[in-house]
Amino acid sequence: MTPSLAAWAAGLVPDFEAALFGRFEDADPGFREALRYPLQTGGKRIRPLLAFAAAGALGADPRRALPAALALELVHTYSLVHDDLPAMDDDDLRRGRPTVHKVYGEAMAILVGDALLTEGFAVIAESPAMVRELAAAAGAVGMVGGQVLDIAGGSQDVVSLTRLHARKTGALIRAAARMGGFAAGADARQLEALTRYGEAVGLAFQVADDVLDAEQDAAPEGPPSFVRLLGLAGATAEASRLGDVACGAAEELPAAERLVELARFAVERTI
Amino acid sequence: MTPSLAAWAAGLVPDFEAALFGRFEDADPGFREALRYPLQTGGKRIRPLLAFAAAGALGADPRRALPAALALELVHTYSLVHDDLPAMDDDDLRRGRPTVHKVYGEAMAILVGDALLTEGFAVIAESPAMVRELAAAAGAVGMVGGQVLDIAGGSQDVVSLTRLHARKTGALIRAAARMGGFAAGADARQLEALTRYGEAVGLAFQVADDVLDAEQDAAPEGPPSFVRLLGLAGATAEASRLGDVACGAAEELPAAERLVELARFAVERTI
Numbered sequence A, B: 001m002t003p004s005l006a007a008w009a010a011g012l013v014p015d016f017e018a019a020l021f022g023r024f025e026d027a028d029p030g031f032r033e034a035l036r037y038p039l040q041t042g043g044k045r046i047r048p049l050l051a052f053a054a055a056g057a058l059g060a061d062p063r064r065a066l067p068a069a070l071a072l073e074l075v076h077t078y079s080l081v082h083d084d085l086p087a088m089d090d091d092d093l094r095r096g097r098p099t100v101h102k103v104y105g106e107a108m109a110i111l112v113g114d115a116l117l118t119e120g121f122a123v124i125a126e127s128p129a130m131v132r133e134l135a136a137a138a139g140a141v142g143m144v145g146g147q148v149l150d151i152a153g154g155s156q157d158v159v160s161l162t163r164l165h166a167r168k169t170g171a172l173i174r175a176a177a178r179m180g181g182f183a184a185g186a187d188a189r190q191l192e193a194l195t196r197y198g199e200a201v202g203l204a205f206q207v208a209d210d211v212l213d214a215e216q217d218a219a220p221e222g223p224p225s226f227v228r229l230l231g232l233a234g235a236t237a238e239a240s241r242l243g244d245v246a247c248g249a250a251e252e253l254p255a256a257e258r259l260v261e262l263a264r265f266a267v268e269r270t271i
Helices: A005-009 A014-023 A029-039 A046-057 A062-083 A100-104 A105-123 A128-138 A142-153 A156-181 A190-214 A226-250 A258-266 B001-012 B011-023 B029-039 B046-057 B062-083 B100-104 B106-122 B128-138 B141-150 B158-183 B188-216 B226-250 B257-268
Strands: none
Touching: A005 A014, A005 A258, A005 B128, A014 A046, A014 A062, A029 A062, A029 A100, A029 A105, A029 B141, A046 A062, A046 A156, A046 A190, A046 A258, A046 B046, A046 B062, A062 A105, A062 A142, A062 A156, A062 B106, A100 A105, A100 B188, A105 A128, A105 B062, A128 A142, A128 A156, A128 B106, A128 B188, A142 B029, A142 B046, A142 B106, A142 B226, A156 A190, A156 A226, A190 A226, A190 A258, A190 B141, A190 B257, A226 A258, A258 B001, B001 B011, B001 B257, B011 B029, B011 B046, B011 B062, B029 B062, B029 B100, B029 B106, B046 B062, B046 B188, B046 B257, B062 B141, B062 B158, B100 B106, B106 B128, B128 B141, B128 B158, B141 B158, B158 B188, B158 B226, B188 B226, B188 B257
16 A cells, blocks of 8 residues: 555545444443454455445545445455355465464354354445445345355456456445445446446456466466456456556546545556 | 134234245255255244234234244244254254255255245345344344353353343244234334233243143153243243233233234143
């Protein structure tokens, strides 16, 4: 992150994390601990930052997007907890820490994910537009639908791989931009620009992730990726192009600076 | 069910099921089939009927509770799909049919549950009161919290067993009564009566289930139950008492007939 983006994020993330870690106060102590464990990952909080930046891009106080930011992180975290399960990706580690099912058992990990997803809707209950948006982005034709495509395998071309990632990771990132817009009272034209921004950033992140993975791991085996299909140079160029599309959309908004910086951050991780 | 209750239900359930089976139209065909499979169980649709009856008890057209009824059944169904998973109760059959993970695999069953839960919120997005209610009833201090207590075992007295079931099954039944009330514009006094009704019916159902299980299965082993703790006669009497409490609450409302019949149905299954 650029120093200005990092400073802006540092002004928002501590209050955001305090609110996030303060959820589930009424749950039984043992369950509360399990629920909070995957939230305390030290992740980059990209989806919350996108929601804050989208609200800010319309001239609003970014903190108006706090419920949206919490909902997005709760839903993103549930998806990681369930993706890590033995029946899914069977991962023992997540960001260097044991996954929820390794610490608390598989049954608890299923229930932790279920409760995190449910809580995601609780925090935005006051906003029908946000509930609609999050449900569409997270559900059967969004994130979960993308996960189904992923476990089915077989995205052997750029079109189907793009479709898979537009759902699996892209839908929630698109929702982050749009929910930030809802929080700031976006008009139709602004919402449309945020939608284009979110779609481009979402895909840019995934292409950039594939480039990072390829640079860190020379193994020729593995699932289909943009690097496998486009080559390393091709994928790097595609990430850059998507970043430009995102910045172009952001610059239609009154105060695009943070959205632009976040789009550049999405891409420049690769370089 | 009494003939009048059955006739009333028969006037509501077909349209309800058509709307339920019509969800997920936009999902990919294979996933859509898996999502609809657990919805087509031929279950009694008790939670939807409670929501319809609660709306009707306030003098409203019961069909105003259709979104609530759909949300309740989607969330109830997700909970069954996840409860049946190998890491949870490991059930191969549900109402005589193979469980979702037996038909579609464990990963798909996890994702089917996730998508059903998410869709539950999509259908009531327009009502902040319903989203709040459903999230609280289904989440970490509601149904999922009760499931955590259940897998932890150890409800060896009536107080803790009541607490477990108040969450695991009671919270969603209570929410059914209240959401039906929201659909009909319940005032505070009516909502309070519906809450008492829902709490009593929810527990009555569970006590009656334990009585049914005890009558059908003479095995002395098994998890703690109201029959084990109160004896068969004691549990039967407790179910009857709870039915009376529910009917008393219902009769504070303008048109209590269906709520009363549903409460009697909850109890008289045992006799």
